[in-house]
Amino acid sequence: MNTAVNAKQNATAANPGPGAPKTARGARTRARILKAAEDTFGTLGYHRAGISDITRAAGVAQGTFYTYFAGKEEILRELVRDMGHQVRAHLAAEIVDARDRLEAEEKGLRAFLQYLFENPALYRVLQEAQFVDESIYRDYYEAFGKGYLRMLANATRKGEIRAGNNEVRVWALMGMSNFLGLRYALWERDVPFDEIVDTIADLFRNGLTLDGKEKSS
Amino acid sequence: MNTAVNAKQNATAANPGPGAPKTARGARTRARILKAAEDTFGTLGYHRAGISDITRAAGVAQGTFYTYFAGKEEILRELVRDMGHQVRAHLAAEIVDARDRLEAEEKGLRAFLQYLFENPALYRVLQEAQFVDESIYRDYYEAFGKGYLRMLANATRKGEIRAGNNEVRVWALMGMSNFLGLRYALWERDVPFDEIVDTIADLFRNGLTLDGKEKSS
């Protein structure tokens, strides 16, 4: 369906859809639609949400939607890009003052859980995007993972964490956060974030076994 | 939408849809349709896949579908239940002969990666089910997590792993496997499973930091 890479011009930050807004008013309207899409996709889900739901929430007519976005799929793309920037920026800000990697992991996890709780749409929009167009999703995690990897590499250099395959670790860590967020920030808040963070910090410090520090191979 | 719990009779193993097959032929046909749905959802995804795609793959007429399933959503439910049983049974069999928890984790992770590689439809069907009906997904992971938790509790009792919040650990571990599977079994097989397993085993044995075994609080 999406074979013709050139037929359906992939909008980028530089080329956002049919017509980028050229007026303050236009920019405002576009932003309203984007926000409405976030809310609508977040509660109804991508497939159940109709363009009409989005435009109704934004308070504009259906046709207006197409002034700024080529279609449903494109607004999703845009949305994930946007939300991705926001989380990354937020998390980065939360861990700048960490004194070492372990502290950064703790702060990062806590901030992520909190962020997800306050912005539940992020999870749903992102996960659904995976099946609309896998590249949206891969881009998100590869961007995320790249920054994460750099941090782990630094920590290794500084001797804060042991040598090892940091790329594999990054994916393991992202998976952990993801599931912990889903279970404890979105489904049921029956365990305080601090306890979750402590449990994971303990895993990072001491592993799972009692008799740590043996040779690993 | 799915408010009326009684209106849309949720099919269970005991009550599978409109009419359970009463003949060997019927049972075969139903199984063919189920398998076809797995393949079709696995490659096209739940939403892009039409009933007609499923019946075509199964080699039956469209109407036949409704002899055994109430609709698209119900066959998905059935499918996840089925596939869930299969993975759990497979993984359980792979770790029975593990001598301790660490070995069980290693074998379990390796088996999971391998299974996902051989049955990529599992991931997609399961993840998409999440947004069709969240309960399908929650049931799967709660069932999975329950068994996992029991194993960790045993390991704690035997002194194989340190005391801690095993429930949180379970979700962290499931998340890890999930992401590692997605990245290294489904997306790119550019890192051998053994190396992944070793990296995670090292994390379990020694944690992430160099100076393990301090007090955790």
Add this chain to the structure above:
DNA sequence: CAACAATATGACAACTGATTCACCTTTCCG
């Protein structure tokens, strides 16, 4: 083997929801 139950067929009615388009309103600027 007759009569009945279970299965299977495939055309199609009914519906959903994305996108288009001809036209109107607001804003900008020489």
Add this chain to the structure above:
DNA sequence: CGGAAAGGTGAATCAGTTGTCATATTGTTG
């Protein structure tokens, strides 16, 4: 001011889907 560009409208179109049904085939049983 006046006209052009940008923004906005919403009814109509159109493609694609689900689920139904009258009918045909296959299997079962007394």
